[in-house]
Amino acid sequence: MKLQLALDLVNIPEGIAVVKEVEQFIDVVEIGTPVVINEGLRAVKEMKEAFPNLTVLADLKVMDAGGYEVMKASEAGAGIVTVLGATDDATIKGAVEEAKKHGSEILIDMINIKDLAKRAQEVDALGVDYICVHTGYDLQAAGETPFEQLKTIKSVVKNAKTAVAGGIKLETLPGVIEAQPDLVIVGGGITGADDKKAVAAEMQRLIKG
Numbered sequence: 001m002k003l004q005l006a007l008d009l010v011n012i013p014e015g016i017a018v019v020k021e022v023e024q025f026i027d028v029v030e031i032g033t034p035v036v037i038n039e040g041l042r043a044v045k046e047m048k049e050a051f052p053n054l055t056v057l058a059d060l061k062v063m064d065a066g067g068y069e070v071m072k073a074s075e076a077g078a079g080i081v082t083v084l085g086a087t088d089d090a091t092i093k094g095a096v097e098e099a100k101k102h103g104s105e106i107l108i109d110m111i112n113i114k115d116l117a118k119r120a121q122e123v124d125a126l127g128v129d130y131i132c133v134h135t136g137y138d139l140q141a142a143g144e145t146p147f148e149q150l151k152t153i154k155s156v157v158k159n160a161k162t163a164v165a166g167g168i169k170l171e172t173l174p175g176v177i178e179a180q181p182d183l184v185i186v187g188g189g190i191t192g193a194d195d196k197k198a199v200a201a202e203m204q205r206l207i208k209g
């Protein structure tokens with residue numbers, strides 16, 4: 001099981017400063033969608049240059065032009081690129097094909113998918129690397145969590161690795177670990193903590209068991 005730190009509400013220097021604090025406790029650093037919007041793929045490139053030993057995930061949430069967008073993110077240094085499960089299979093196939101050329105991976109974000117079990121099985125058959133359940137900020141604000149959805153994908157996904165994101169905190173991490181996802185994604189649970197290093201260290205300790 002791996003730990004991914006999501007950076008959403010920072011600029012590039014702020015993001016690099018946070019990662020410096022917790023580098024030894026994380027496996028993947030995510031350049032979140034708001035950071036890509038603000039800074040472009042330069043954020044992916046600069047993060048990879050600063051931390052060559054970490055995998056950098058570009059949270060592009062690709063919805064079209066899968067091959068092209070995965071190519072640009074991979075060239076910038078992304079080891080994982082996100083594509084939305086809500087898009088068409090052609091976009092996902094293009095993304096998977098392009099990622100293979102670069103040795104990068106595709107994480108399918110299942111945010112706002114209504115028939116989760118059905119779509120998870122469909123995208124699993126397309127050769128994607130990760131299938132991720134995700135409760136976005138707007139639904140987190142309404143009290144929703146991704147924990148039941150994680151159980152659903154764990155029961156139907158046969159090939160891809162599984163991932164979970166959306167408001168995970170130190171207190172809720174043990175329940176997440178029980179479901180045994182391959183990748184746990186934490187943003188505010190670390191970046192919002194007074195002692196980011198201590199929280200990341202404890203999360204890593206729980207995850208590595």
Ligand SMILES: O=C(CO)[C@H](O)[C@H](O)COP(=O)(O)O
Pocket residue numbers: 006007008030032033059134135136137165166167168185186187188189
């Ligand atoms: O992709 C995202 C928002 O769209 C976030 O990166 C993801 O939800 C993790 O952050 P948090 O733990 O703060 O919810």
